Amino acid sequence: GKCLAVDIGGSKIASALVDKNGQLSDRQQIITPRSGAAAFARSLQQLLRDWQSGATSIAVASTGIIRQGKLVALNPANLGGIANFPLATTIEQVSKLPYTLLNDAQAAAWAEYQALPTSDVDNMLFITVSTGVGGGIILNRTLQTGNNGLSGHIGHILADLQGPLCGCGRYGCVESIASGTAIAAATCQWPEPLTTAEVFAQASAQHQPASAIIDRSASAIARLIADITMALDIQRVVIGGSVGLAPGYLARVSAAQQHLPAICRTPLQPAFHRQDSGLLGAALWAAQGFC
Numbered sequence: 001g002k003c004l005a006v007d008i009g010g011s012k013i014a015s016a017l018v019d020k021n022g023q024l025s026d027r028q029q030i031i032t033p034r035s036g037a038a039a040f041a042r043s044l045q046q047l048l049r050d051w052q053s054g055a056t057s058i059a060v061a062s063t064g065i066i067r068q069g070k071l072v073a074l075n076p077a078n079l080g081g082i083a084n085f086p087l088a089t090t091i092e093q094v095s096k097l098p099y100t101l102l103n104d105a106q107a108a109a110w111a112e113y114q115a116l117p118t119s120d121v122d123n124m125l126f127i128t129v130s131t132g133v134g135g136g137i138i139l140n141r142t143l144q145t146g147n148n149g150l151s152g153h154i155g156h157i158l159a160d161l162q163g164p165l166c167g168c169g170r171y172g173c174v175e176s177i178a179s180g181t182a183i184a185a186a187t188c189q190w191p192e193p194l195t196t197a198e199v200f201a202q203a204s205a206q207h208q209p210a211s212a213i214i215d216r217s218a219s220a221i222a223r224l225i226a227d228i229t230m231a232l233d234i235q236r237v238v239i240g241g242s243v244g245l246a247p248g249y250l251a252r253v254s255a256a257q258q259h260l261p262a263i264c265r266t267p268l269q270p271a272f273h274r275q276d277s278g279l280l281g282a283a284l285w286a287a288q289g290f291c
């Protein structure tokens with residue numbers, strides 16, 4: 001049977017059917033509703049009702065700490081203020097299918113680890129630069145989820161003591177400087193504030209202030225990679241998310257690495273599965289019988 005994979009992010013909810021060979025079909029996408037828990041639950045239930053036919057299981061990858069069937073937001077601002085959401089109950093109300101839940105970046109890390117063309121990487125870091133900054137850590141070939149689902153929440157590591165207040169309550173987290181949300185927010189005092197995609201468009205048109213905002217994001221990510229590499233002997237970094245995969249972004253992270261000592265310059269590559277890493281990772285995780 002096929003698995004209905006669902007990837008819930010701060011900006012979009014994607015779904016697809018995934019077969020035993022990891023082939024995706026019927027991919028769909030909606031904008032994440034950000035007007036409270038009730039609307040969020042309604043959209044999710046509608047999506048599951050519409051798309052579960054043809055599936056024998058459900059695999060969910062979601063932003064937030066996934067713990068005991070609940071989505072606990074570290075940064076509630078990414079979900080329009082939802083801090084705690086009953087993911088398991090919401091699914092059980094509309095489906096009798098067996099299901100698994102996993103953090104979105106942890107799921108993507110798992111899919112990307114399986115996709116590596118080499119077998120000599122034991123320790124890998126996946127980073128999504130998207131609405132927030134998420135991470136998934138593979139240590140000794142094993143995905144780290146942690147006892148409380150927290151492993152990999154590297155967007156909330158300190159990047160700049162003088163940085164802006166992050167939705168998690170700390171100042172200067174990587175997420176508050178490097179995320180898509182942070183990139184757009186950096187233009188909020190401009191005469192005409194830009195969207196994240198517009199900042200990228202201006203940067204490629206050689207607009208210096210736009211370019212500087214993206215470079216600030218990229219160098220925060222390069223320093224983050226250095227820190228995690230020091231802690232865990234990371235051999236490979238895979239970058240995803242709409243910002244991470246935007247043209248020129250990876251090259252900027254790589255350029256920022258050149259300013260760091262050689263030991264910090266962990267090899268980087270873009271997500272092989274592009275926007276589908278989370279969907280596929282959730283399905284692979286479910287297929288292995290984890291929950």
Ligand code: ADP
Nearest residue numbers: 009010011012130131180181196197241242246
């Ligand atoms: P999610 O966070 O839901 O997983 P994405 O990976 O698409 O979703 O990341 C969303 C962030 O990426 C938003 O901040 C959005 O503005 C930004 N974004 C979307 N498209 C682009 C693009 N083409 N170039 C740069 N940034 C983009």
Ligand code: BMX
Nearest residue numbers: 009010063064074075130131132134
């Ligand atoms: C936040 C956190 C992580 C998530 C990451 C990327 C929340 C709601 N989410 O750091 O759990 O993995 O964002 O999420 O606190 P995305 O929505 O950008 O894909």
Ligand code: ZN
Nearest residue numbers: 156166168173
């Ligand atoms: Zn934070």
